[in-house]
């Protein structure tokens with residue numbers, strides 16, 4: 001086969017973004033994947049976004065990735081979460097039509113110039129002088145490439161467990177990739193083992209939703225992507241029910257069948273997403289656990305049971321389901337299962353996601369020890385961009401922690417490594433008030449545009465919204481309201497105290513109970529700003545003090561972030577470091593003092609010792 005600039009291995013969420021990014025940058029790209037029928041398949045809940053994750057998807061869109069757009073096109077329910085809380089934790093969450101999501105992604109790949117797709121299994125890497133030269137397929141054919149992105153998900157030596165059955169598989173019904181793990185280990189890449197599990201699916205026609213709480217989406221749903229023009233698909237509701245004491249009794253009575261107890265699964269799973277077996281074991285006093293019943297698409301009756309993850313035998317799963325209100329007669333369509341797989345220890349990566357061991361080999365997605373479509377897509381995008389940059393001789397893209405959740409994600413992975421499948425939470429971002437849903441495009445679209453991934457149209461739209469926000473804030477700061485009977489009436493109607501002296505609209509907007517839309521409606525009724533402009537202006541005014549404080553923190557930390565540590569620096573030569581710090585720093589080889597300071601066990605005193613040593 002002909003040679004390519006970039007070969008991407010894996011057509012999952014990471015691989016699709018990587019392939020699209022590298023091709024959009026003008027590099028000839030090949031995406032090799034095990035099955036063309038399973039491109040960007042969602043093996044777990046077909047839901048994208050949520051708190052922390054939604055910000056990632058928004059950032060992917062701002063940088064010119066596909067996930068946001070594809071989710072909007074396939075969306076059957078959209079909700080802005082945490083609207084009653086602060087802007088740092090507000091995020092979009094979408095329920096997608098699983099099949100449409102795959103079809104739409106396939107369409108995007110097919111429409112992309114410079115991108116070819118091939119069904120095949122990559123068995124090994126072609127490497128010469130510690131530099132990647134391409135891949136070898138399981139049929140023995142070679143494909144040369146100047147850069148390779150590995151995005152193999154849960155397929156490396158994958159093993160599925162359901163009850164006492166344990167068999168090789170990457171996902172249910174799909175064969176694993178067995179040769180590649182040994183090949184990677186042979187090059188000195190360290191692998192470890194994690195596991196993930198998915199709940200059973202039931203037939204919508206056999207559930208009683210009248211016994212559940214209706215969970216509707218937003219009446220006026222937003223989109224992840226600035227390129228999307230609203231939602232075209234019918235929007236469907238989700239439902240909420242709860243397990244009962246009877247459910248817990250069934251679980252307890254059959255725990256001896258649970259892989260947790262039998263030990264048939266050894267890889268570590270995500271703590272934040274425990275199985276029902278573990279919840280019953282760990283929280284014996286809880287009398288119920290929530291179960292969200294969510295549709296998988298417009299043309300399927302499969303309903304996902306979020307909260308009932310288990311890999312117990314199928315007959316036990318049925319008992320668990322049928323003991324839950326509204327699911328008494330539910331018919332199982334797909335059993336839940338767990339999958340155990342190899343991942344590559346991510347501290348072996350540069351912040352560009354390039355391997356420190358093999359030049360021009362990039363790794364992205366679940367293979368790096370993460371879990372989730374958003375985390376995978378974010379890494380895929382960065383890996384694809386950096387593979388492209390290395391081909392084109394451009395500076396690589398490394399996003400800072402103060403710039404993007406994607407920066408936080410990658411910095412965490414490469415600096416600290418992982419001890420359980422990594423998922424994004426807002427609490428991981430120390431500057432989360434700066435990394436909001438509403439300002440993702442302002443933060444990142446100029447970068448995406450420079451890379452050739454974001455069209456001029458989006459950049460202009462972003463810049464014009466930004467200008468409108470500034471103009472509006474300026475107007476608020478110069479428009480004054482004097483005390484009067486009508487202003488008294490306005491404030492009392494909004495449970496706010498009437499003003500005693502003239503104040504600007506900006507001062508009034510700082511009151512938590514006063515909303516910008518109401519102020520404008522009352523005092524500047526001729527204004528007609530877009531909802532995005534209103535939202536951003538309101539956040540910037542109300543949270544001005546906190547935002548300034550975080551910006552100061554970023555400035556203070558920048559000295560550490562910019563102080564680089566030479567490659568191969570010998571910590572053994574630095575007197576005064578603790579033994580733990582010396583061991584971890586030697587192993588993890590941070591690139592900057594900022595990275596060093598985030599390694600668990602490295603104290604501020606250790607960081608100053610290195611800093612002084614480096615300045616000598």
Ligand SMILES: Cc1cc2nc3c(=O)[nH]c(=O)nc-3n(C[C@H](O)[C@H](O)[C@H](O)COP(=O)(O)OP(=O)(O)OC[C@H]3O[C@@H](n4cnc5c(N)ncnc54)[C@H](O)[C@@H]3O)c2cc1C
Pocket residue numbers: 009010011012013014015032033034035038039040041042043044120121122123151152153154155156170171177180196197198273337338339364365366367370371372373376377423
């Ligand atoms: C059972 C299960 C439960 C999960 N539960 C959760 C959960 O609770 N929460 C959550 O957030 N996420 C969960 N996930 C994870 C989520 O599905 C993944 O994080 C996400 O899909 C990872 O994307 P990826 O692109 O890295 O890999 P994947 O989506 O797994 O895609 C990998 C791709 O690589 C291809 N491939 C693999 N090896 C080769 C090879 N050698 N040659 C060619 N192609 C290859 C495969 O065909 C596949 O297309 C679960 C996944 C599974 C399987």
